Amino acid sequence: MxxxxxxxxxxxxxxxxxxxxxxxxxxQREAIAVAARHVAAVVGLGVxxxxxxxxxxxxxxxxxxxxxxxxxxxxxxxxxxxxxxxxxxxxxxxxxxxxxxxxxxxxxxxxxxxxxxxVDPDDPGFATPSKPVGRHLPREEAQRFLDLGQDWEDRGARGWRRVVASPEPxxxxxxxxxxxxxxxxxxxxxxxxxxxxxxxxxxxxxxxxxxxxxxxxxxxxxxxxxxxAADTLVIATDVPQVQVGFGTPSARPLQRVSAGEMRAHAAAGQFARGSMGPKVEAALRFVEGGGRRAVITTLEHISDAVRDDDVGTVVTP
CATH class of the missing domain: 3.40.1160.10 (Acetylglutamate kinase-like)
Structure with missing residues (x-):
């Protein structure tokens, strides 16, 4: 390639x-130092x-x-x-x-x-805050933040947790x-x-x-x-490839896949909304919007993914 x-x-x-x-x-600094070495390897490819x-x-x-x-x-x-x-x-x-x-x-x-x-001030996300942030608190501790105008939800046995708007960029x-x-x-x-x-x-x-x-x-x-005007988007995560049928006996990794095929998998509910779903959606939006390729893989493989179509899950138009 x-x-x-x-x-x-x-x-x-x-x-x-x-x-x-x-x-x-x-x-945090030690973890960032590790990430920096992998990013430097990408720079070393001349991009x-x-x-x-x-x-x-x-x-x-x-x-x-x-x-x-x-x-x-x-x-x-x-x-x-x-x-x-x-x-x-x-x-x-x-x-x-x-x-x-x-x-x-x-x-x-x-x-x-x-x-x-x-973001759009009329984005529907502002009307129905749904993105959980921060830690769980007992009802009595959450009350003081409710009094400050924040939105909190009862999450059952774990307690109350703040929810905020998550509008589209x-x-x-x-x-x-x-x-x-x-x-x-x-x-x-x-x-x-x-x-x-x-x-x-x-x-x-x-x-x-x-x-x-x-x-x-x-x-x-x-x-x-x-x-x-990037031609490649690389999304680093904690698995080497995206899987369909995740957590089932029929699970299989995706290697090279068209945007159409990946969109069909997403429509079938193959990717969890809170984990792999946003990464897949980001990859799709990039290539459907004119990007050449998007790759989802582990941090350790990002430089290989930039130069090799056989690394990670590669999404193309």
């Missing part, structure tokens, strides 16, 4: 924590690379801090939490990527960009800046956690403001890949 010219690599938020889920600063990442565990930790300190410090809105985790993960990834690139004898430098993603506001950095030779880290959700209150004046929401990181990765 022809090696692509520009690649977007989407890292999961769990790739930013320790193997046991530990989110101490040391565990321009844009990196985006998840932030679920990190936002969850910030929400716990908000809860514990709510009686002393006013909780900050969710868009602020996304911005804070973007900045923290971004600078750490930039540091570790710079080190990995230098160790590989590569001249590139890394730039991390705090990135906004435009419409555009990556800072795509022109990402383009400029890539064209200048930087490896760019951006759009973490799906991007900071913003709405446009004034179409003519571009009056943007943040909103309380969480955007699906994989769907933003597909949008980002199109908007920065």
């Amino acid at each position: 022809t090696v692509p010219q520009r690649v977007v690599v989407a890292l999961g938020g769990n790739a930013m924590t320790g193997p046991d889920g530990s989110a101490t600063p040391r565990a 321009a690379v844009v990196v985006t990442h998840g932030n679920g565990p990190q936002v969850g930790n910030l929400l716990v801090k908000n809860e514990l300190a709510a009686h002393v410090v006013p909780p900050v809105p969710l868009d602020w939490n996304v911005a804070q985790t973007q900045a923290t993960i971004g600078f750490t990834l930039a540091d570790e990527l710079d080190a990995a690139l230098a160790a590989g004898g590569l001249p590139h430098r890394t730039a991390a960009l705090v990135t906004r993603t435009l 419409r555009s990556v506001v800072d795509a022109p800046a990402i383009h400029a950095l890539v064209d200048a030779g930087f490896v760019v880290v951006c759009a973490g956690g799906g991007g900071i959700p913003v709405v446009d209150d004034d179409v003519a004046g571009r009056a943007l403001r943040g909103v309380e929401a969480v955007i699906d990181k994989d769907l933003t990765a597909a949008l980002l890949a199109r908007e920065v």
Whole structure:
């Protein structure tokens, strides 16, 4: 196959924590260092690379801090939490990527960009918040956050959990800046956690403001890949290939598959909404929107996936 010219690599938020889920600063930096070495290997293929990442565990930790300190410090809105985790993960990834690139004898430098993603204020997701975030709490502890106007749901024996809107991403506001950095030779880290959700209150004046929401990181990765003119989207996950019939005796991995075939599998309910479903949907949106190929595979295989159609699950138009 022809090696692509520009690649977007989407890292999961769990790739930013320790193997046991530990989110101490040391565990996060060690995990990010491992991810950085794999991303540097992609850069070493001679392609321009844009990196985006998840932030679920990190936002969850910030929400716990908000809860514990709510009686002393006013909780900050969710868009602020996304911005804070973007900045923290971004600078750490930039540091570790710079080190990995230098160790590989590569001249590139890394730039991390705090990135906004435009959503529609009339998106139906705002009317029915459904994305669970943070930890479970007893009813009496959740009440103080209900009093602050947050949405919480009774999740049975586990307790109450906050739910937030998860609107569709419409555009990556800072795509022109990402383009400029890539064209200048930087490896760019951006759009973490799906991007900071913003709405446009004034179409003519571009009056943007943040909103309380969480955007699906994989769907933003597909949008980002199109908007920065990437020809390949690589989604790193914890399995080497997507499977149909997952968890059944008839389970089988998918290797090379057309968008039409993958769309049919998705329509048949083959992919869980909370795990593989968004990754498959992101891959489909990218290739159906003009992308050349999308690959879903493990972090360890992302550089192989960029240059080899026999690695991971490869989705083509």
